[in-house]
Amino acid sequence: APPPPPKHIIMLPFMAQGHLIPFLELAIQILHHHPIFTISIVNTPLNINYLRSAIANRPSPPPSQIHLVSLPFHSSDHHLPPNSENTDGLPFNQIIKLFHASTALQPPFSEFISDIIAKQLGTPPVCIISDSFMSWANEVATSFGTVNYTFTTCGAYGTAAYDSIWLNLPHRNLVDGGSHDEFPVPGFPESCRFSISQLHQYLRAADGEDEWSRFFQPQISMSLQSNGWLCNTVEEIEVFGLEVLRNYIKLPVWCIGPLLPTKMLKGNTGLVGPRSGKQPGIPPEKCIEWLDSHPPRSVLYISFGSQNTITETQMMELAKGLEKSKKPFIWVIRPPIGFDLKGEFRPEWLPLGFEDRIGKQGLVVHKWAPQLEILCHVSTGAFLSHCGWNSVLESLSQGVPLIGWPLAAEQGYNAKMLVEEMGVCVVLTSGIHSRIEKEEVRRVIEVVLDGTEDGKGEAMRKKASELRELIRASVEIKKGSSYKAMSDFVSTILFGFK
Numbered sequence: 001a002p003p004p005p006p007k008h009i010i011m012l013p014f015m016a017q018g019h020l021i022p023f024l025e026l027a028i029q030i031l032h033h034h035p036i037f038t039i040s041i042v043n044t045p046l047n048i049n050y051l052r053s054a055i056a057n058r059p060s061p062p063p064s065q066i067h068l069v070s071l072p073f074h075s076s077d078h079h080l081p082p083n084s085e086n087t088d089g090l091p092f093n094q095i096i097k098l099f100h101a102s103t104a105l106q107p108p109f110s111e112f113i114s115d116i117i118a119k120q121l122g123t124p125p126v127c128i129i130s131d132s133f134m135s136w137a138n139e140v141a142t143s144f145g146t147v148n149y150t151f152t153t154c155g156a157y158g159t160a161a162y163d164s165i166w167l168n169l170p171h172r173n174l175v176d177g178g179s180h181d182e183f184p185v186p187g188f189p190e191s192c193r194f195s196i197s198q199l200h201q202y203l204r205a206a207d208g209e210d211e212w213s214r215f216f217q218p219q220i221s222m223s224l225q226s227n228g229w230l231c232n233t234v235e236e237i238e239v240f241g242l243e244v245l246r247n248y249i250k251l252p253v254w255c256i257g258p259l260l261p262t263k264m265l266k267g268n269t270g271l272v273g274p275r276s277g278k279q280p281g282i283p284p285e286k287c288i289e290w291l292d293s294h295p296p297r298s299v300l301y302i303s304f305g306s307q308n309t310i311t312e313t314q315m316m317e318l319a320k321g322l323e324k325s326k327k328p329f330i331w332v333i334r335p336p337i338g339f340d341l342k343g344e345f346r347p348e349w350l351p352l353g354f355e356d357r358i359g360k361q362g363l364v365v366h367k368w369a370p371q372l373e374i375l376c377h378v379s380t381g382a383f384l385s386h387c388g389w390n391s392v393l394e395s396l397s398q399g400v401p402l403i404g405w406p407l408a409a410e411q412g413y414n415a416k417m418l419v420e421e422m423g424v425c426v427v428l429t430s431g432i433h434s435r436i437e438k439e440e441v442r443r444v445i446e447v448v449l450d451g452t453e454d455g456k457g458e459a460m461r462k463k464a465s466e467l468r469e470l471i472r473a474s475v476e477i478k479k480g481s482s483y484k485a486m487s488d489f490v491s492t493i494l495f496g497f498k
């Protein structure tokens with residue numbers, strides 16, 4: 001008799017580093033739970049190359065049952081510059097084109113599934129796990145008689161707010177649209193109000209007919225038709241957010257996070273190893289050496305993630321504030337708004353003589369830093385972050401409090417939760433239109449690193465350490481909530497719902 005067809009899982013991440021990285025980690029962890037599966041991760045050629053290098057760069061090779069599958073995609077067919085298949089190379093105002101272009105993958109994706117079914121003598125994949133931004137995969141799954149799970153690479157609170165605000169546009173009921181106006185969000189308790197300043201500029205202007213609404217409203221609606229959701233979070237750290245999310249989407253939610261290298265969750269510092277296919281602007285060993293020369297919890301790490309960037313004026317003021325604070329820092333610099341994101345670093349983005357003056361006080365890293373190594377190091381005391389969810393989880397898993405500067409997507413909601421629910425963050429400012437002042441930068445850094453202003457910094461650090469312990473406990477074999485959720489998810493794929 002021929003061997004039984006493989007239990008094939010298909011994964012479809014969105015084309016951004018913050019999505020590719022957790023998807024790969026998800027594939028690895030599913031296989032650690034059960035080696036029976038074959039997992040194909042499907043994407044465009046450039047993103048498959050990123051994943052291929054990410055796999056090659058890993059300190060230990062991932063399970064061989066992971067296959068990478070490239071679908072044909074030409075960014076120039078979608079009015080995008082050549083080789084623009086990931087948000088990391090696109091200015092923000094062009095990212096929406098990439099979102100719309102991603103739906104062009106549906107026909108080749110369907111063809112790929114139908115080839116698999118033919119190869120497996122009529123047996124469909126056991127499931128398709130699609131990104132919450134690629135929910136058209138739900139139609140494909142249904143048409144081939146298989147099930148579809150949505151994987152949100154964001155947290156529960158952020159996802160619930162993001163989805164509800166896009167679907168309902170509740171801020172449109174406000175009369176004057178001033179930046180301090182607050183509004184309730186369907187699904188959230190009346191008392192938990194959101195404000196215009198937490199919304200990205202494109203969302204502020206959305207009316208249901210614009211190009212952002214035309215992408216997000218149908219994708220979010222379709223994700224609500226899937227069979228269940230995986231969320232890169234931990235039950236115990238997002239109790240409120242999960243209650244809201246579950247009530248809102250009315251689907252099973254498995255919290256299987258944090259999708260981070262195991263080494264990071266065991267209190268090991270040192271080399272964690274790269275997770276993306278990107279080359280860091282500094283060798284991780286050099287970064288560690290630099291951090292070794294600073295006292296525990298003294299260094300501020302600054303990064304705005306893989307796709308966002310601030311303006312030249314904001315960068316200047318941030319630099320002056322850092323200099324004034326006299327605190328050691330590592331700052332990942334990507335070209336400011338308006339400059340070619342793939343271009344080289346230009347000294348004129350920083351105050352004249354900045355790098356000479358700061359000397360050992362600061363380490364300026366170009367474009368991409370070994371973030372995990374930095375956050376795992378005892379010398380790192382705080383993270384000035386755009387509050388992208390991966391960065392948040394990475395920081396909290398090490399007990400590092402945050403200074404928030406949300407820029408896009410659901411980052412403003414993450415920052416709100418970090419402040420109001422978790423008490424581990426101070427928001428410095430938000431967006432690219434705000435005026436930041438060097439004095440304010442210095443003040444906030446001191447609050448968090450020195451514990452000025454009634455020991456607020458100390459309280460934040462304590463809360464962050466408590467969250468670190470909850471996160472670490474969640475992955476404990478057989479006992480932790482995330483471990484159990486993953487086991488339950490795997491048996492649901494294999495045997496259906498209990």
Ligand code: UDP
Nearest residue numbers: 018305306307332368369371388389390391
């Ligand atoms: N990252 C990194 N080095 C950098 C910038 C980002 O390793 O210089 C990684 C970071 O560790 C995280 C991911 O890229 O895993 C960024 O995801 P996040 O959700 O924080 O933000 P996004 O880039 O999606 O806005």
